Amino acid sequence: MIQNGSFDAETAARFVAEGKADAISFGRPYIANPDLVTRFRHGLPLAEANFDYAYVGEEKGYTDYPAFAG
Structure with missing residues (x-):
């Protein structure tokens, strides 16, 4: 079974x-x-x-998020 909805890494691993x-x-x-x-x-x-x-049908907000750079 595949679950979805409001999981983070910790809750997903626990489930x-x-x-x-x-x-x-x-x-x-x-x-x-x-x-x-x-x-x-x-x-x-x-x-x-x-x-x-x-x-909303455009690429803004989908393709412009950067990878973590910390």
């Missing part, structure tokens, strides 16, 4: 470890974090998506 899911999918966090796996793996902070631009 899989407890057998509540076989996998966790992430949708919205990927919009602002093209390097989401790296951020989760290294405990880096997540960027916040600007939903003023999301789902």
Whole structure:
């Protein structure tokens, strides 16, 4: 079973470890974090998506979020 919805790295790992899911999918966090796996793996902070631009039919707000540079 694949779960989705408001998971972070910790809650996702716990759900899989407890057998509540076989996998966790992430949708919205990927919009602002093209390097989401790296951020989760290294405990880096997540960027916040600007939903003023999301789902309006242009590339702004989808292709211009940078990878973590801390």
